[in-house]
Amino acid sequence: MPLIETHGLTKQYPAVTALDALDIDVEPGVIGLVGANGAGKSTLIKILLGLLPATRGSARVLDFDVAHEGSSLRQFVGYMPEHDCLPPDISATEFVAHLAQVSGLPRAAARERTAETLRHVGLFEERYRNLGGYSTGMKQRVKLAQALVHDPRLIFLDEPTNGLDPAGREEMLELVRRTGSEFGIAILMASHLLGEIERVCDALIVIDGGRLVRQGAVAEFTAALGSLEVEVDGDATSLAARLTERGFEARGEGALAYVALDGDGEETYDAIRDGIVDLDMGLVRLEQRRQSLEDLFRPQEESMAEPEHV
Amino acid sequence: MSERAAGSIYDLGYRRYAGVRLGRWHSAFSLYVHGLRAAFGLGRRASSKIFPVGLAIIAAIPAIGYLMAAAFFSIDISDVLQAEEYYSTTTFFPQVALMLFVAAVAPELLGRDQRHATLPLYFSRALSRYDYTLARFGAMATALLALTLLPQAILFLGNAMVVESFGDYFREEWGQVGPIIGSSILISVFLAAIGMVIAAQTSRRAFATIGIIAPFIFLPSIATVLVEMLDNFTGRIGVFLNPFLVIDGFTYWLFGASANVGDQLRDANFAGGAYFLFALAVTVIALALLLRRYGRQSL
Numbered sequence: 001m002p003l004i005e006t007h008g009l010t011k012q013y014p015a016v017t018a019l020d021a022l023d024i025d026v027e028p029g030v031i032g033l034v035g036a037n038g039a040g041k042s043t044l045i046k047i048l049l050g051l052l053p054a055t056r057g058s059a060r061v062l063d064f065d066v067a068h069e070g071s072s073l074r075q076f077v078g079y080m081p082e083h084d085c086l087p088p089d090i091s092a093t094e095f096v097a098h099l100a101q102v103s104g105l106p107r108a109a110a111r112e113r114t115a116e117t118l119r120h121v122g123l124f125e126e127r128y129r130n131l132g133g134y135s136t137g138m139k140q141r142v143k144l145a146q147a148l149v150h151d152p153r154l155i156f157l158d159e160p161t162n163g164l165d166p167a168g169r170e171e172m173l174e175l176v177r178r179t180g181s182e183f184g185i186a187i188l189m190a191s192h193l194l195g196e197i198e199r200v201c202d203a204l205i206v207i208d209g210g211r212l213v214r215q216g217a218v219a220e221f222t223a224a225l226g227s228l229e230v231e232v233d234g235d236a237t238s239l240a241a242r243l244t245e246r247g248f249e250a251r252g253e254g255a256l257a258y259v260a261l262d263g264d265g266e267e268t269y270d271a272i273r274d275g276i277v278d279l280d281m282g283l284v285r286l287e288q289r290r291q292s293l294e295d296l297f298r299p300q301e302e303s304m305a306e307p308e309h310v
Numbered sequence: 311m312s313e314r315a316a317g318s319i320y321d322l323g324y325r326r327y328a329g330v331r332l333g334r335w336h337s338a339f340s341l342y343v344h345g346l347r348a349a350f351g352l353g354r355r356a357s358s359k360i361f362p363v364g365l366a367i368i369a370a371i372p373a374i375g376y377l378m379a380a381a382f383f384s385i386d387i388s389d390v391l392q393a394e395e396y397y398s399t400t401t402f403f404p405q406v407a408l409m410l411f412v413a414a415v416a417p418e419l420l421g422r423d424q425r426h427a428t429l430p431l432y433f434s435r436a437l438s439r440y441d442y443t444l445a446r447f448g449a450m451a452t453a454l455l456a457l458t459l460l461p462q463a464i465l466f467l468g469n470a471m472v473v474e475s476f477g478d479y480f481r482e483e484w485g486q487v488g489p490i491i492g493s494s495i496l497i498s499v500f501l502a503a504i505g506m507v508i509a510a511q512t513s514r515r516a517f518a519t520i521g522i523i524a525p526f527i528f529l530p531s532i533a534t535v536l537v538e539m540l541d542n543f544t545g546r547i548g549v550f551l552n553p554f555l556v557i558d559g560f561t562y563w564l565f566g567a568s569a570n571v572g573d574q575l576r577d578a579n580f581a582g583g584a585y586f587l588f589a590l591a592v593t594v595i596a597l598a599l600l601l602r603r604y605g606r607q608s609l
Contacts, residue, residue, distance in 0.1 A: 049434050051609055071436055075331050079434035087426040094353070101340035103435050104331040113327060120324050146431060151327035183324045 001063050003028045003154060003186050004048060008057035011043050011210075018043040020210040021057065028154075030180035032197030032218070033190040035207040041190040042082060044207070045156045048188075049079055062153055075104050078147030078155040082162055082190075085143065088132025092123060092142045095131060096149050103150035110149075117149045118142075121175060137168035144175065154186040155179070161196060169196075176200050228288060230257040230272055234281035242275045255284070337437035338445045345449025348422075349415045361414040366457050369407040372396065373461035377468035393462055393490050394565035397497055398558045399572060404461065405554055408497070409526045411457060412450070412505035417518035419446050420506060424513035430609045443604040447506050447597065454498035462490045486565075493561040500589045503596035504553070510603045530554060537574045549578035550588055559585025 004026050011019040018040045035041050046052040048061050050070025059066045064073035086095065093114055100110035118127045121141040126134070131142060140160060147155045160176060161169045177200045180187045191197050197204060197218075204221060206213040214221075232239060232255055240252030240259075248271055249260035262268045269286075276283050350366075351358030376391050397405050423429050432442050466486070470479040504525075509518040529551045536548025549555055552574070559569045563582020570576040 046609060051430065051433055071334050071438055074434060075333065075436045077434070079430065081427075081430050083427055085427045085431055087422060087428060089354070098340070098344055099431060099435070101344075102337045102432060102437065104333050104336050105327070106330065106332060106336075109327070109329050116325065150331070150435075179324075183326075 002026060002060075003031070004059070004061050004188065006048075006057060006059040009044075009047065009054055009059050010056040011040075011047060011052065012055040018210050019047070019054075019207075022207070022210075022212050024205060024212065024215060026203055026205065026215065028186040029203050030177070030187045030189065030201045031203045031205060032201035033188055033205050033207070034194060034197050035190075035192065037192055039192075039207050040210040041192075041207065042158055043210075045079070045158055045188065045190060049077065049156060050074060075150070076153045078150065078152040080143045080147040080155065080157045080160060082158040084139065086131045086134075086139055089130055091130055092118060092127040092134075092145070096142065096146050099146045100149040105150055113149050113151070114145075117145045120148070121145045122171070136163045137165075137171070140164060140168070140172055141175075144172075144179075148179065148185070152185065154188065157187060157189040159190055159192070161191070161193070173200050227261060228259045228268065228272070228286060230259060230283070231255055231285040232257065232276060232281045233284055234279060238279060239272075239275050239281065242279065243271055246271055246275075261288075331436075334436045334438070334441060337435055338441040341432070341437065341442065341445040342448050342452075345419050345446050346452055348418060349449055349453035362411060362453075365407045365411040365414065366460070369404045369411070369457050370461040370464060372401055372404060373464040373468070377464060380468060380472045391465065392565075393465060393486050394493070394561050394567060396461060396465065397458060397493070398561060399554050405557065408454065408457060408501060409523070411454065412501050413519045413522040415453060416450055416502070416505035416509035416522060417515045419450055420509045421513050421515050421518055425515070429607065433609065439604045439607070440601055443601050447502060447600060450506055451498045451502035454502055455494055458494035458497050459491070462494060466490070489561075489565040493564045496560060496564075496586070496589055496593075497557055499593050500553075500557070503593040503600070507596040507600045507603070510600055526553060534574065537577050546578045546580070549574055549580070550585075556585050556589050556592075560589050 002025050004024055006022050006024045009019055009022040009024070010017070022044070033041050033044065043052065047054050048059055048066055050066045050073060053067065061073055062076055064070075064076075066073060096118060097110050097114040100113055101107060103110075105113060115127075118124075121144050123138065123141055123145070126138065131139065134142065140163075144157070144160065147157070157176065161172050164172055173196055176187060176189060179185050180200070187201075189197070189201065201218055203215070203217050205215045230236065230239070234255075235252070236255050236257040237252035240250040240257045243250040243257070243259060248262060248268060251258055259268060259272060272286070273283075347353055350362045351360075372391065373396070391401070395401055397408065399405065423432070429442075433439060437445070466483070469483070470476050473479045505522050508521045508525075512518050512521065530553075533548045533550075533552035533555065536545045536551070539545065540548070549559075555572075555574055555578075558571065559575060559580070559582055562569045562571055563586055567582075569582035569585060570579060
């Protein structure tokens with residue numbers, strides 16, 4: 001059963017086409033939804049939640065038709081909006097427990113799940129304090145907690161790291177990653193920062209101007225166009241030269257050699273191994289370069305590197 | 311190391327929820343209960359309780375006052391303060407307390423969710439936009455019903471206690487129970503619908519409160535001018551602009567009395583049923599506008 005499946009999904013506003021005939025088909029997992037600001041990420045999420053009607057086309061989420069079975073579907077999904085959505089004058093515990101009940105949990109279960117979920121997102125004693133006094137990082141955690149409290153099968157995260165400082169960003173991404181991998185909850189995470197998506201997600205949907213650019217596993221994206229970073233305990237330039245001789249694209253810099261991956265990569269790995277053995281060097285590290293995803297979207301990089309609104 | 315590992319397992323103790331999911335009606339009902347509690351400031355800080363609870367007490371003062379008078383002086387007060395008069399313009403200030411209660415509570419119920427942008431969190435759950443709207447409206451109407459019924463219950467039971475035979479009083483006055491409940495319900499939904507539809511137009515609390523109070527101040531004056539100055543049908547119709555007189559009209563009618571009580575109602579000279587139908591129509595229209603407003607709310 002696909003997690004999300006859309007056919008010709010279109011959302012037209014009087015002045016703009018926010019989504020243009022999207023055909024999406026993704027399996028459960030942690031899915032990144034990438035696009036510049038205004039690419040249609042939030043619109044897509046709202047349609048998939050059944051909050052907005054689509055102009056044309058159909059969408060199924062968890063095998064529910066979003067247009068007609070929205071109410072049943074929404075029992076099993078969670079949503080963390082991009083903007084601030086917390087009332088300042090009640091405590092995190094009260095707020096999350098209330099929303100758990102509105103999600104359909106009986107009162108006692110709602111209380112219990114609230115305590116567990118708030119602990120899961122890293123809120124302890126402060127959960128009894130009013131939300132108004134929370135830092136941005138804590139607020140983001142409460143927003144995540146309310147999306148998780150009813151143990152959904154899928155959560156939609158709209159720019160979960162918005163407004164966070166680098167440390168807070170790391171913690172939030174780690175939390176998202178754990179939620180996806182350790183607790184088996186499928187995630188659709190919208191972000192305009194590729195680095196975040198690459199760290200956390202295992203599949204990717206790229207949209208631009210309402211159109212689908214590409215979708216697939218993150219591994220596919222990096223394997224196709226990625227390059228390897230090889231660290232050796234000798235002179236990497238000689239290794240690079242040797243590889244270039246054998247027809248690979250490589251360049252060396254001090255102890256580091258960068259080698260483009262060829263085909264499925266088998267030959268490249270073999271050539272690197274042979275080269276290192278022949279030159280009598282030690283291999284310190286061999287990894288795919290992190291920015292490989294960004295290489296793929298270089299034409300869009302400018303719009304993606306826009307400073308975030310805080 | 312093993313201790314730390316055990317510690318982190320405890321921290322990570324995320325368990326799946328295998329219990330029941332009660333669905334849409336439970337969602338709407340939880341929101342309704344939440345709204346009802348919020349209406350009286352329950353579970354909130356003390357300052358949130360001052361207005362609603364204070365107004366509830368003010369609305370009950372005539373009942374309590376008459377009851378105390380009856381208890382101390384052992385007089386039958388049922389002739390002094392009739393049930394149908396309680397929320398009429400004759401007693402006036404319980405009616406004003408109701409109006410102020412709506413002005414204080416309706417913006418609290420609707421404006422908060424708009425102001426703090428919590429609506430998407432509700433709408434992304436099992437309940438629909440209409441469920442949300444009806445749950446909020448229901449909470450407002452029920453809170454008002456508590457305010458309208460409580461004094462009536464005090465008055466009724468108080469009267470029953472001061473007369474010689476409790477049972478006889480009950481049998482004699484039994485016919486009053488239906489009209490008391492009926493008029494209380496209509497007063498509550500009528501005022502709730504008006505208050506909610508005004509409160510839904512703005513997220514600013516102060517504006518909403520003023521927006522609700524203003525028509526209750528200006529419309530009666532306009533009604534008076536029309537009814538008293540213009541001695542024709544157009545002028546007489548003006549009486550419907552005064553929500554207090556509309557309440558008088560249908561309440562007397564429900565109690566089986568003539569609606570032509572007081573100068574203006576007498577001058578307007580409509581059948582009591584007209585006020586009843588008018589209040590019903592206003593309630594339905596206001597509720598429809600409210601539902602439309604939330605059906606179209608962009609997120």
